[in-house]
Amino acid sequence: MATVIWSERAISDSEGIYDYIARDSLLYAQYTIQNIFKSTERLQLFPNAGRFLPEFPNTPYRELIMGNYRIIYRYDEAKDKVMIVTVLHGSRLLKEDIFDNSIA
Template sequence: MTLLWTRRAIADVQAIKQFIAKDSPHAAQLVTQRLVAVVDRLILFPQSGRIVPELADPQIREVVQGSYRIVYRLIEKQVHVLTVHHAARLFPIGQ
């Protein structure tokens, strides 16, 4: 299984890290490490996430880490990380 991060997902994680770092650089580092660790586990367990309820597409799944929804798409032998989205925010359907 191959893992690919989209530009959007990378930008999401960078924005999360920058936002948290305003209050605590250490906490920002920990949150980022945890997000990446959850994504790395998808290589071994790609179907471990649930189907995103808003989309109802079996290829688009999510795992939750803390307050964040990590949305990914399964394409053959690849995991494409699409976005890392704060769970309290409205999910961006169709973007």
């Protein structure tokens, strides 16, 4: 079973998402963040469950879609470790800087 690790960036992204949604609804903010975290639990058993990034298909990065959000991650098979790299709204552009320091 793979270990799922959240990067500081992914945690910060999640906090930002929560804060933004909470301006209108604390309940919906909690619901959204819980679903984001819960959707990554399956990566423990199925670390290659997500699709490769359409913008960067020749990289080892994959994504899970949860509602309007993209959860970007990388699986290190040798260490059996999944690193959640970032979480962003689907309308935002994905930039190459997400690849910096993304696997522990």
